[in-house]
Amino acid sequence: MVWPSRRVAQAEVVAVAARDGSRAKEYAKQHGIASSYGSYEALLADPDVDAVYVGLPNGLHGQWARAALEAGKHVLCEKPFTANEEEAREVQALARKRGLVCREAFHYREHPLMEHLQSVLCSPGAAGKAAAPGLARRAPVGAPAGTNAGDDQAALGGVLGRLSAIDVAVLIPKWVFGGANIRFQETLAGGAAMDAGCYCLHSIRSLIGGKPQVESATATLAPNSQVVDGSMRGALRWDDPHRSSIRATFTASLQHDGLFPTSTISVRGDKGSLQCSNFIMPVFGNFVRLTTRTEAGDTTTTTTRVYGSGESTYYYQLSRFVRDVQAVQEAAASGDAGALVAASNALAEEGADSIENMRLLDQVYTAAGLAPRLPSALAIMRQLSLAKAQPQETATRLT
Ligand SMILES: NC(=O)C1=CN([C@@H]2O[C@H](COP(=O)(O)OP(=O)(O)OC[C@H]3O[C@@H](n4cnc5c(N)ncnc54)[C@H](OP(=O)(O)O)[C@@H]3O)[C@@H](O)[C@H]2O)C=CC1
Ligand SMILES: O=C1OC[C@@H](O)[C@H](O)[C@H]1O
Numbered sequence: 001m002v003w004p005s006r007r008v009a010q011a012e013v014v015a016v017a018a019r020d021g022s023r024a025k026e027y028a029k030q031h032g033i034a035s036s037y038g039s040y041e042a043l044l045a046d047p048d049v050d051a052v053y054v055g056l057p058n059g060l061h062g063q064w065a066r067a068a069l070e071a072g073k074h075v076l077c078e079k080p081f082t083a084n085e086e087e088a089r090e091v092q093a094l095a096r097k098r099g100l101v102c103r104e105a106f107h108y109r110e111h112p113l114m115e116h117l118q119s120v121l122c123s124p125g126a127a128g129k130a131a132a133p134g135l136a137r138r139a140p141v142g143a144p145a146g147t148n149a150g151d152d153q154a155a156l157g158g159v160l161g162r163l164s165a166i167d168v169a170v171l172i173p174k175w176v177f178g179g180a181n182i183r184f185q186e187t188l189a190g191g192a193a194m195d196a197g198c199y200c201l202h203s204i205r206s207l208i209g210g211k212p213q214v215e216s217a218t219a220t221l222a223p224n225s226q227v228v229d230g231s232m233r234g235a236l237r238w239d240d241p242h243r244s245s246i247r248a249t250f251t252a253s254l255q256h257d258g259l260f261p262t263s264t265i266s267v268r269g270d271k272g273s274l275q276c277s278n279f280i281m282p283v284f285g286n287f288v289r290l291t292t293r294t295e296a297g298d299t300t301t302t303t304t305r306v307y308g309s310g311e312s313t314y315y316y317q318l319s320r321f322v323r324d325v326q327a328v329q330e331a332a333a334s335g336d337a338g339a340l341v342a343a344s345n346a347l348a349e350e351g352a353d354s355i356e357n358m359r360l361l362d363q364v365y366t367a368a369g370l371a372p373r374l375p376s377a378l379a380i381m382r383q384l385s386l387a388k389a390q391p392q393e394t395a396t397r398l399t
Helices: 021-031 040-044 058-070 085-098 112-121 192-208 313-334 337-367 376-389 391-398
Strands: 015-017 035-037 051-054 074-077 102-104 163-173 213-221 229-237 243-252 262-269 272-277 287-293 299-304
Touching: 015 021, 015 040, 021 035, 035 040, 040 058, 051 058, 058 074, 058 085, 058 376, 074 313, 085 102, 085 337, 102 313, 102 337, 112 192, 112 272, 112 287, 163 192, 192 229, 192 243, 192 262, 192 337, 213 337, 229 337, 313 337
Parallel strands: 015 035, 051 074, 074 102, 163 243
Antiparallel strands: 163 262, 213 229, 229 243, 262 272, 272 287, 287 299
């Protein structure tokens, strides 16, 4: 947030908060930030702050996004949006009521790589269904000039033809996060599906649209936990015949090219296939390998690298967030009913995207035989009540 803000006009980091005021002060000094606070509440009371970036553990996203919205601030909230779907609905309902932007920080989606992928795939088999907001609709690569993504089923096939599968993996090597990391904490809504799987679900939805259901999921628990998944695999199904799979793990033993996390999108259709490497952090190196087959059976493979202007995903994300906030502010200032409705619809669409991703995450956990995650306050209460009921067993689990 600090680096991109130096490159995005009209965005400035004016304040930072930490639970420990001296750390916040030190951070502010290091990064040239005007104000620092020793509590999140104090930052929310600062009238110079227009928008808040919530970069807290998953189980606290909902609580602090709500607090920021109540304080009249726009919100950019880290992924996954909340602990579960119910909480996502509450936060988005509040954002709508207050007329404020509340966007999930899926930074990868604003990078031109995603736009390129969508232009290749162009929602095959998903005619009339909306892709997730934030992605421009374009004609598929290789489609006749003048074709629009929404035109007809033939155009929607893109060069890959009819889709049969889309598989996304986000793999984090086992040496990256120690057991004490927030990602392994039940009371902070941890888990591989939450942390890495949310990208898998979101990218699949962004690329092919529609409303999938989770067909099955299998979790491998993190050490010393009955609740937190160290790895998760899942299968999704759509009304259309294609299938998807997701794979998220904190325990990858990777012999790879050094990229972290390793993130891949793999798509197959009846006329070809696509492999995309490093869609989450494309600025550090990416490729899109496209193989197409003619009816005569000849195959062609092309490799494309997409860097746009060379900026990071975080730059694109902040630019987009600023544009959204400005659109809402301008609509409010204009008093123009049409502009207000348009701004409100955009907020609703954005909110629905986050809610849908959390719905699927809940389904993944349920299908894997684990419960959807809880907001931190509820998870702590649950642990305390378990500790009361089964003191010895819970004590073991907490160590
Ligand atoms: N978009 C992206 O590229 C990335 C997104 N993320 C997301 O950002 C969020 C934070 O992840 P990450 O930065 O790795 O986490 P860290 O553990 O590094 O930071 C979390 C911060 O939350 C604050 N915090 C408040 N309450 C607690 C608590 N009870 N326990 C621990 N920390 C607490 C702490 O700030 P303090 O003590 O200063 O108040 C801490 O510094 C996650 O939701 C994650 O999914 C993470 C990495 C990359
Ligand atoms: O981009 C990311 O990479 C590593 C993950 O653990 C992190 O939370 C994620 O957002």
